[in-house]
Amino acid sequence: MCYFPTRRQPLLCVYRTGVKWEIEFLAARWVKGTNTMAAQQNGSRSEPEGEFSFSAEPSLEHIRRLQAEFTAERDWSQFHQPRNLLLALVGEVGELAELFQWRGEVAEGLPDWSDADRERVSQELSDVCIYLVELAEKCRVDLPQAVLQKMELNRRKYPASKVHGSSKKYTEYTD
Numbered sequence: 006m007c008y009f010p011t012r013r014q015p016l017l018c019v020y021r022t023g024v025k026w027e028i029e030f031l032a033a034r035w036v037k038g039t040n041t042m043a044a045q046q047n048g049s050r051s052e053p054e055g056e057f058s059f060s061a062e063p064s065l066e067h068i069r070r071l072q073a074e075f076t077a078e079r080d081w082s083q084f085h086q087p088r089n090l091l092l093a094l095v096g097e098v099g100e101l102a103e104l105f106q107w108r109g110e111v112a113e114g115l116p117d118w119s120d121a122d123r124e125r126v127s128q129e130l131s132d133v134c135i136y137l138v139e140l141a142e143k144c145r146v147d148l149p150q151a152v153l154q155k156m157e158l159n160r161r162k163y164p165a166s167k168v169h170g171s172s173k174k175y176t177e178y179t180d
């Protein structure tokens with residue numbers, strides 16, 4: 006797998022043979038950052054107002070491998086059993102919740118938030134994602150496939166024609 010996001014692709018591909026995922030990941034982040042900066046300098050946004058999408062990389066498998074390397078390098082695998090990871094995950098969810106605490110309703114895009122608070126949200130969401138992915142690994146759940154299967158189940162449980170515009174739980178439907 007290789008990144009082809011910009012004309013800088015040769016730089017990124019140089020690292021492929023070393024299979025140093027962290028370097029690839031940081032390089033991809035750098036590319037995204039410079040793209041964003043360039044867009045800002047040109048006075049343009051990378052996306053139309055109101056639209057948002059994730060970068061294609063890293064995949065969940067890529068994140069799993071990066072975290073596996075991170076823990077192996079520190080001899081921390083001994084601490085990262087499923088129960089500990091679950092507690093760590095819940096702790097990070099708590100830290101994320103704390104950022105939203107007492108603010109009242111928050112608009113999509115967090116328009117009134119400071120850059121520092123947005124950065125904290127980004128970091129806490131990342132902590133949640135990292136621990137979630139590692140917990141899935143330790144539970145031997147193939148998370149991307151499991152998510153697809155769960156979404157299919159959700160579609161069948163909540164047929165759009167039946168529940169359109171309603172937030173009721175499926176158990177509340179009588180027919």
Ligand SMILES: Nc1ccn([C@H]2C[C@H](O)[C@@H](COP(=O)(O)OP(=O)(O)OP(=O)(O)O)O2)c(=O)n1
Pocket residue numbers: 076081084097100131132135136
């Ligand atoms: N034993 C550990 C400790 C940390 N991490 C990684 C995964 C998380 O992404 C992040 C969590 O680090 P901290 O426990 O220091 O928590 P925070 O980054 O949230 O710091 P703070 O609690 O000060 O906000 O580091 C890990 O994998 N295993």
